[in-house]
Amino acid sequence: MKAFGMGFDLATFLAVYGAIFDGDLTSYSIGGPALSLLGLGSLLGEPQGLSGSHNKYEGDLSPIHGDLYQYGNNLPRVSQFAALYKLGQENGDSVDLDVLTEFRLQRFEQSVAENPYFFFAPFSGTIVNPAAYTFIYRFMANKSAENPEGVLDGETLKSFYAVTGNYPDFTITPGHERFPDNWYKRNLVDYYTIPYFQEDLLAMNLQHLQFLSVGGNTGTTNSFVGVEPADLTNGVFNATNLLEGNNAFCFGTELILQMAPDLLSGLFHDITQALGMLTSAVNDTTLGLNCPQLTSIDKTKFNKFPGYTKLKPNGVYKA
Numbered sequence: 001m002k003a004f005g006m007g008f009d010l011a012t013f014l015a016v017y018g019a020i021f022d023g024d025l026t027s028y029s030i031g032g033p034a035l036s037l038l039g040l041g042s043l044l045g046e047p048q049g050l051s052g053s054h055n056k057y058e059g060d061l062s063p064i065h066g067d068l069y070q071y072g073n074n075l076p077r078v079s080q081f082a083a084l085y086k087l088g089q090e091n092g093d094s095v096d097l098d099v100l101t102e103f104r105l106q107r108f109e110q111s112v113a114e115n116p117y118f119f120f121a122p123f124s125g126t127i128v129n130p131a132a133y134t135f136i137y138r139f140m141a142n143k144s145a146e147n148p149e150g151v152l153d154g155e156t157l158k159s160f161y162a163v164t165g166n167y168p169d170f171t172i173t174p175g176h177e178r179f180p181d182n183w184y185k186r187n188l189v190d191y192y193t194i195p196y197f198q199e200d201l202l203a204m205n206l207q208h209l210q211f212l213s214v215g216g217n218t219g220t221t222n223s224f225v226g227v228e229p230a231d232l233t234n235g236v237f238n239a240t241n242l243l244e245g246n247n248a249f250c251f252g253t254e255l256i257l258q259m260a261p262d263l264l265s266g267l268f269h270d271i272t273q274a275l276g277m278l279t280s281a282v283n284d285t286t287l288g289l290n291c292p293q294l295t296s297i298d299k300t301k302f303n304k305f306p307g308y309t310k311l312k313p314n315g316v317y318k319a
């Protein structure tokens with residue numbers, strides 16, 4: 001992640017989170033079982049990596065990857081890449097945060113319209129998903145003295161996503177993702193940190209309130225129901241205060257702690273260690289943010305969403 005210029009705080013949090021949910025507590029892979037297995041003896045099965053972490057880390061509404069239950073896999077989709085590429089072209093061959101915000105809204109509407117099991121999950125929807133969009137610009141844009149924030153043109157985007165061909169007849173060849181030649185990363189004094197990400201998150205949320213609506217389709221397309229944040233959190237968060245300060249970030253990160261025991265019990269015989277690591281990571285990440293303290297949530301509010309219940313066939317989550 002250093003190659004991109006990711007802040008240590010953000011990299012650490014994402015690494016710890018990924019290692020807990022998709023790995024073996026020390027590392028995780030992009031797809032498939034992690035190579036280094038700790039002798040913990042408490043893992044229920046082989047860690048599945050990011051591709052096996054649906055709605056825990058990887059979720060619906062990815063920019064380029066399809067929704068798992070819509071396609072039966074979460075492979076990159078040419079149609080989604082082409083839609084983003086086109087928006088960039090219409091913006092003077094520049095994919096910036098406005099373009100990505102617009103694209104995320106399109107993807108949201110597309111998931112509601114096409115994926116009966118669309119589930120906009122508490123943490124993966126409100127934190128990981130927006131990060132997946134802001135990272136595209138913040139990390140893939142080519143930085144220069146003239147454009148310190150960076151410029152992300154169509155060719156650079158194609159290189160990072162292993163795309164060849166011309167719009168709209170693209171081909172994606174997974175495994176061939178590469179840094180473009182002559183491409184420059186973030187300045188060393190300007191790494192992308194959590195406070196920086198929070199600003200981008202707030203800007204996105206203020207433009208489209210959908211981005212805070214944890215919820216989903218109820219088994220048919222176009223049946224999206226959002227869960228009122230106040231109902232979910234017993235009033236600690238509400239639709240109004242979620243748009244203030246760091247609250248959206250607090251909401252997402254604190255929600256994962258509330259969801260963690262269920263999620264982890266599908267992964268570990270004994271969740272103590274994993275839960276402890278996660279709690280410390282969340283504590284470190286939210287230190288100094290004055291987050292409202294979330295101590296419980298009403299998970300039954302999610303029972304009407306098959307995208308949620310499909311994850312736990314026997315009362316525990318399965319990837």
Ligand SMILES: *[C@@H]1O[C@H](CO)[C@@H](O)[C@H](O)[C@H]1NC(C)=O
Pocket residue numbers: 142143144146156180181182183184
């Ligand atoms: C990145 O920007 C520099 C400076 O403008 C330029 O020379 C270089 O060709 C650009 N690289 C890419 C991949 O666009």
Ligand SMILES: *[C@@H]1O[C@H](CO)[C@@H](O)[C@H](O)[C@H]1NC(C)=O
Pocket residue numbers: 230235236237238240241
């Ligand atoms: C939202 O919560 C804040 C405090 O956290 C409270 O002051 C406010 O009245 C609440 N707003 C609504 C609409 O419930």
Ligand SMILES: *[C@@H]1O[C@H](CO)[C@@H](O)[C@H](O)[C@H]1NC(C)=O
Pocket residue numbers: 276279280283
């Ligand atoms: C996290 O913070 C909470 C609240 O301040 C505290 O009770 C808890 O002990 C901390 N946990 C860890 C693992 O640091």
